[in-house]
Amino acid sequence: MKLSTLVDRISGEGAEAWDIHTKAQQAAAAGKDVIVLSIGDPDFPTPAPIIESAVNALHAGDTHYAAVAGRDKLRDAVANDFAKRSGTPCQRNNVFIFAGTQNALLAASLCVLEHGDEVIALEPMYVSYEASLQIGGATLVRVAQPADENFRPNIKRIADAITPATRAIVITTPNNPTGVVMRTDELQSIADLAIEHDLWVISDEVYADIIFTGTHQSIASIPGMADRTIIVSSLSKSHAMTGWRIGWTIAPELLTPHFDNLALCMLYGLPGFVQEAAATALTDQRNASKDMCEIYQRRCDVVCAELAKANRLVVLKPEAAMYVMVDVRGYGMDSAEFCRALYDNTGVSVLDAGAFGQSARGWVRICFTISEQQLIEGCRRITEFLRTR
Numbered sequence: 001m002k003l004s005t006l007v008d009r010i011s012g013e014g015a016e017a018w019d020i021h022t023k024a025q026q027a028a029a030a031g032k033d034v035i036v037l038s039i040g041d042p043d044f045p046t047p048a049p050i051i052e053s054a055v056n057a058l059h060a061g062d063t064h065y066a067a068v069a070g071r072d073k074l075r076d077a078v079a080n081d082f083a084k085r086s087g088t089p090c091q092r093n094n095v096f097i098f099a100g101t102q103n104a105l106l107a108a109s110l111c112v113l114e115h116g117d118e119v120i121a122l123e124p125m126y127v128s129y130e131a132s133l134q135i136g137g138a139t140l141v142r143v144a145q146p147a148d149e150n151f152r153p154n155i156k157r158i159a160d161a162i163t164p165a166t167r168a169i170v171i172t173t174p175n176n177p178t179g180v181v182m183r184t185d186e187l188q189s190i191a192d193l194a195i196e197h198d199l200w201v202i203s204d205e206v207y208a209d210i211i212f213t214g215t216h217q218s219i220a221s222i223p224g225m226a227d228r229t230i231i232v233s234s235l236s237k238s239h240a241m242t243g244w245r246i247g248w249t250i251a252p253e254l255l256t257p258h259f260d261n262l263a264l265c266m267l268y269g270l271p272g273f274v275q276e277a278a279a280t281a282l283t284d285q286r287n288a289s290k291d292m293c294e295i296y297q298r299r300c301d302v303v304c305a306e307l308a309k310a311n312r313l314v315v316l317k318p319e320a321a322m323y324v325m326v327d328v329r330g331y332g333m334d335s336a337e338f339c340r341a342l343y344d345n346t347g348v349s350v351l352d353a354g355a356f357g358q359s360a361r362g363w364v365r366i367c368f369t370i371s372e373q374q375l376i377e378g379c380r381r382i383t384e385f386l387r388t389r
Helices: 019-029 048-059 072-086 100-112 129-134 155-161 184-197 253-266 272-282 288-307 335-346 372-387
Strands: 095-098 118-123 139-144 166-172 200-204 229-234 247-250 314-316 323-327 363-367
Touching: 019 335, 048 272, 072 095, 072 247, 072 272, 095 100, 095 253, 100 129, 100 200, 100 229, 100 247, 100 253, 118 129, 118 155, 129 139, 139 155, 155 184, 166 184, 184 200, 288 323, 288 372, 335 363, 335 372
Parallel strands: 118 139, 118 166, 166 200, 200 229
Antiparallel strands: 095 247, 229 247, 314 323, 323 363
């Protein structure tokens, strides 16, 4: 039977990147001796007061339909938090609640991109961007941020990629997988291009709370950008709420009715008790992410120190997020081969960073979302494996 061409647009290398990780998760569930360093799922529990908000809401009968755009209480909390942190005015009608950053990105893509459009995405980029940005028929234009420049934005390459068909630029700061935090001058240069060519900017800011070096700035805070920026974010990383599936867009108000129409088709609103938990996270529990960030930074330091024991590994210490990028080309293997051999020989799963883009070929992404003791053991197995190469 004939299938829609959609199935081609949502498949590809990005979707295949998780094969080894899936094997490792299945092995771990079966009680085998594996160490999973291949997914950015925080190992911390969601803070208890956030859970209690959801439980209390459930006991109070909060099990019915909620407003499709999200409850006013939560939208106000998102708007107030963003305004306070960015210095940029933001109101309830700029906020729309979605089922996580991924769902928010999909909605943004469907509402601003279509057949014939081009969308520039800076790589390395998260593996699901490929499908999410092409799902409506737009053409993805990958712009490499070179490894030899520590994966920092290359403004000339971005400018050279713009054509009359370009509709949007997608950025991620802090970046997954590289941990790069864009500086003000880099954001200003991208903003200048967006204004000059009348482009949307879709900005993934989900790691804004997990920063070790420098500070996070939203491109929406740059003059002239609030009206052409769609921010996607969530509480998944900042408050260890990956399984709650709660996120949002912050965007010009003109998009709100269109997001509403789209959400009617695919969500019909999120559970009210989840929204109550999210509102607590953004108000009473706003600082919970600080303690997590401090632990992530210690883990990052441990991983970098342990991997430095392997002479031919090149380790790029991140400025943010929960990942370390490692160049394995000095061992005569490409990154995909390295990931397979490492897992087969040691039971340690890492992610081939080449799935994030050609510029990351030869690199692997290592997550530090497990205990320090497990991280040390995982790194020991990696360095022992490399001694035989």
